[in-house]
Amino acid sequence: MGIDRLIHLKNLKSLIAGLLAIAAVVVCLNIYYVTSLKNSMEEETDRYLGEISRHAASMIDYRVESGFQTLRTTARSLHLFDDEEEMRDYLKVVSEENGFSRITFIDPEGNGYTSDGTQIDTQNEGIGKALRGEENVSNVFVAVDGKNSVFYSVPVYGPGGEVAGVLAGTSSIETLENILSVESFGGEGFSQIVDYDGNYIVRSENKNAIRGYDNYFTMIEENGTLEQGGTIAEIREKISEDKSGTFRFASYTDGGDRAVIYISLAVPEWYLFSVVPTAVAGAQTQMAITLSITISCVMVALFIVVLFLLYYTYRRSNERLEHIAFVDPVTGGASRLKFELEAEELIRGAAPDTYAMISLDIQKFKLINDSFGSEKGDRTLRYIAKVLERETGHNELSARISGDTFSLLLKNTSPKELGLRLDHIAEEINSFNLTGENKYILPVMQGVYIVDDPALNMIVIQDRANVARKGNKDSSGRFVSRVFYSDLERLRMVREKEISDKMEQALKNREFVVYLQPKYELEHDSIAGAEALVRWDDPEKGMVFPGEFIPVLERNGYIVELDFYVFEEICRMLRRWIDSGEKPVPVSVNLSRAHLKHPDFMERFRRVWEKYNIPADLLEIELTETLVFENIEALISIIDQIHQIGFTCSLDDFGSGYSSLNMLKDVPVDVLKLDRAFFRGEISERGKRVVEGVIDLSKKLGMGTVAEGVEHIGQVEFLRKAHCDMVQGFVFSKPVSTAEFEKLIFGRESADKEP
Template identity: 50%
Template sequence: MKMENLRDDKKLKLEFAGLIILVILVASICVFYVKNLERNMKVESDRYLGEVASQVGNVLNDRLDAVFYTMDIMALTCASMDSLDQQLSYLKLVQDKTPDEMLGVVDRNGLMRLSSGGSVDLSEVQAVQRALTGAQSLSGCVSSPVDGSDIFLYCVPMSGDNGVVGAVVASMSAAQFRELLNVGSFNQEGYTQIVDANGSFLIDSQNKNAVKNPTNLFQTLERQCRLDRGYTVTGIQNKIEGGMPGVLYYRSEDGIHKVMNYQPLAREGWYLLSVVPTKETEDQWNSFILLAIAINISIVLLFAGLICLIIQMQKKNRRRLENIAFVDPVTGGMNRTRFEMEAQGLIEKAEADTYALISLDIQKFKLINDAFGSSMGNKTLKYVHDVIQRHLKPGEIVSRISADTYDVLMKNRPQEEFLSWLKELVEEINVFNEDLTDKYFLPVYAGVYVIREKGLHMITMQDRANVARKNNKQINETKLYSCVFYSDMERVRMIREKEITNRMQTALENREFVVYLQPKMDIETNTVSGAEALVRWQDPEKGLLQPGEFIPVFEKNGFIVKLDLFVFEEVCRLLRRWIDQGIDPIPISVNLSRVHLKNPDFLDQFRKIYERYQIPPQLLEIELTETVVFENLEFLIHVIEQIHDMGFRCSLDDFGSGYSSLNMLKDVPVDVLKLDRAFFQEKKSNAKRGKCVIENVIELARKLDMDTVSEGVETMHQVEFLREAKCHMVQGYVFSRPITISDFEAFAFSGNSGGESE
């Protein structure tokens, strides 16, 4: 009996020892797993926060670069002006779009003349001083000298012939700057701030979790926070002063545990701080530890259940983070970022031609928001998303990309099936109309791009689908949907270009190209004092083709050179006929394509044609477009001198249609300045300023011994204004469209007041 008790005691001790070993082993495994999980979650959280911070930083850098780019243009424009009044008048036009901000010119002494009137002393602002030394600069938060509000100053140098002569300075309110830092992640629990290399706060945050009215980051961390995980204020300070990024975990005085990602910005040595509370994550980590402890006092069989529970919680936490980062708050589906990631992955795994990208746009959706409010609008957007989702097959995805536009990645199929799918989709979207007396339909535009090139970036594929959608011209009031395929557009374009290319030489030989003339009216004498030669294609099968259908193709393949020479010869032949018939000829202008400029001796061919017809050279005028001026100004001046040597006049066409510069007029010795129709299409709110610009351009041209012709004039009110402004000639539909030569002769030489229109 005693021996049995000893054996039982020994067995019990062995079993107990085995249990202890098992408990220790299970506990060790649990501790190891929890620690490893904790570390992985920290790495994942740090990575995600870093991505969000990097995205905000990139957006901020891009927006600052865009502002400085715009201000550089303003500085260049101001530098080209002759007086401070002109500069301020120009800047006043710009400031009218942002009346709450300061905008003006600073002289070398730091005195800023405001475009809105008055002046302020900015000589003590370091950013202004840096700009006066020739560097772009952005100030920290300063007090506005106008109203005392917090503002930031953008400062760019303004250079003249003798170096920096001043600077252009614009302000942005601290509230606007703070708006740039809004972060749409972490359920608005996270926030962003900006500090300089010394830790001084330039922009704080109004978020509920942020420290109120901070002054210095390092002082705040030292006095109000407790750093953990081995971080020290000195270490953080050294990294920021050294321009390095990093992550910091700490607990603020309100007891909230937070993680901060700090990244250097591209300007002024500033740092972007992205801060997120980690309370929920910490609670989950604690629950994992408690579960691990529970496993140590539980039987071995519960160990597998605990592991499953931990995995479930990990998945749940990841889903929560994914919802914050990748879910569209309106539809509950994937947002644009998630869609692009998922779509790119599906496309890369599949063969070419497997998928097609569809861009869907709900037409007139704005009326829903206007009539029923944004809440109903959001419900409608979710409803449309859910309908699209129900019409998809496995492996197909949808996302609301922006506003009322959706992208759908679908398996490729014949075009008829795409159209059938779209028809069924639109019918279900509008099914709510069945019982309504006053029906409100939601038409849909669709653009389809079949993905045949796997290496394309997602943005490129989206652009192609969007191009197809925006070129949708089939929809009408009786049809609720319309679809255009990108491949069709390309194929039709290429076929059309091929047809034009194949026919162009034959058309020229068969004289299918016809010269039309548009009269230029002298508004003082109300007589036709000139004309512009324009070309049309009288195709025997397709009828009269407008220049926009074939000129771009000819510009691309170089045939425009032959066509220009043909038009020039037709004009010379017409002028010769008028002279031979005893008709007092009218000067005619012909357009010169930029393609000619590739050949330095191109004018020799024009000279040979001209000499063949022996007509007075002053009857011919060569028109150059404004865009040619910016390509090779020196060569262009040489070409104009050659044109003058031949006795022809030279005009600058489309002035004002692009980035016109009054400064270029002093270098380009043309005889005629043609004002583009853009001058006469101003909104009513800008009419007074527009007239002022036109009057001054005409006056400037007069002082430079240039005649002026106003194109695109459509009303007698415009004619009266131009007459008062002393414009020489008017060309536009108010008098006549481009007309045939016979109609022009009747119009110009017989006192006829009109002609056939196109």
């Protein structure tokens, strides 16, 4: 018995030793696995945080560069203004249209002209740098309006290339704050901008941000310890070399650990610090770690179960992170971030012209929210997202980008096949409601860019699709309207920029040439007036017609200066006719809607008129019908000013809109110009009755009438019988140079002498 007991004890000890050894192995394996899992999750956290940070950094860099570009363009225009008030008005327009609270010009002596008349500190360090020829962005300061702002400063160069001053734009940091306000990790993650010394440029109001400090590095030193990523000195050395990196620190304030990634921005000494509490990023992982350690200490038999639970939990944690970052909160589909990351990967790995990027916008979607409520609107957005997801195939993507705008990445086929596919998608979006009793249509506007250069930045690729969509002028009310972004569009944009860059010098060199189109009085069969038109005689390109440069000038604001230029040329011409002993006829000049931004603009017209001292009734100001719909009260005030000076006033393009007759009771113009749409082709009997009615109504209101775009003699005879006063069109004469017009009206060129 004693020997048996000894053998039993020996076997028991061996068993216990074996079990302990197995348990030790299991524990070691679990410790190793848990450590690896923790490192893996940290890497995953860093990767997700890095992707979000790089996206935010690119948006910030794009916004800053846009601010600089606006100031550079404006700086090249300042030499046109000799008068401080005119310069201030110009700067005010630029600041309002480009998101600056004010724009300031400072000359080398420190004199400042602000767009809003406020006082500024001309000793600002950024202004000093710009005077030395260095573009820069200042640190944050409190502006006059009480908002935290930054200064964008660029040098203004004189004719000899010397620095003749500084143009500084004050911009609220709200724009940068909005870019950084995009939530990550369910609202737990946040981003902040600091300078090289650690001072905050833009701080976050996120609940996890530690407050009470103006310096990020001081906050770390006094509120925590660095656990990974090196010392503060090492971190500063990396950012000084424009390197990105990560580090982690534990906070004394709330006991939380934080993961941080830093990226240098385009602004020198600006850096983006993106932060997420590690407890949020790895909450599920920590639970798995605790559970695995507990189970491994209980019994070896649960070893496989523990491994399974760890693996399962790891997958769940990963899915949670992906859901937070990559799922759209409204539609439940792919988020914008996920779309951009996956689209970039697909495009980079494909040949040119493999993919088409489509920007898709639901027109007048606000009516759904207004009529049925936001909940119905959200349900509609979810429905559209499901349709798009259903209609995309392998290696194709769809996502809601913002509001009611979606993006699609589809495989490219022929233009016809791709168009049919996009038509089908629009029909599917509307299919739910086509058989309803009170059906309504969701018009779909599409912009398509065939990705011919896979190396382009995703922002550029999406912008080209957006440019095509926004260039879509189709308002026919169909299911779908579509515009392709082509190389012609790119060349158009290049040409627009070329026109904008040349405009100042072209005006200065008087490259714009006035043409006149005669107005024929039907009662006496004679030329009784003319409309002033403009051509651009470009020394390099030759004669450029208005359709190419007028839209560009309307967008960049130079149309105002061109209007004044044409008006003065006409005044100079009329003065020359009078001095030559000729009997002049009235000339009409067009007025752009851009003038409405300057309530006192007519005063400048008055000064030019007084300079040449010509009879006021020889000048007619033409207003387009579209001006009426923008601000009828302002328009009536302008017409009153025109009449006070003594000019006559005409309403151009009458009949191109839908409220023409209604506005006649309010708008006291002298002449109605019937839109050329009335006279395209043969006029129907119904059309004739409309034209006769408008002419008769004009007579009763004491207004003259001019028919534009008349090309056939039969139309002239009809208008003569209808008692139309004047006709303007190719049936009598195309627009001609002033010399040709003088031969038409005087039988010879007028003496060429300046007033």
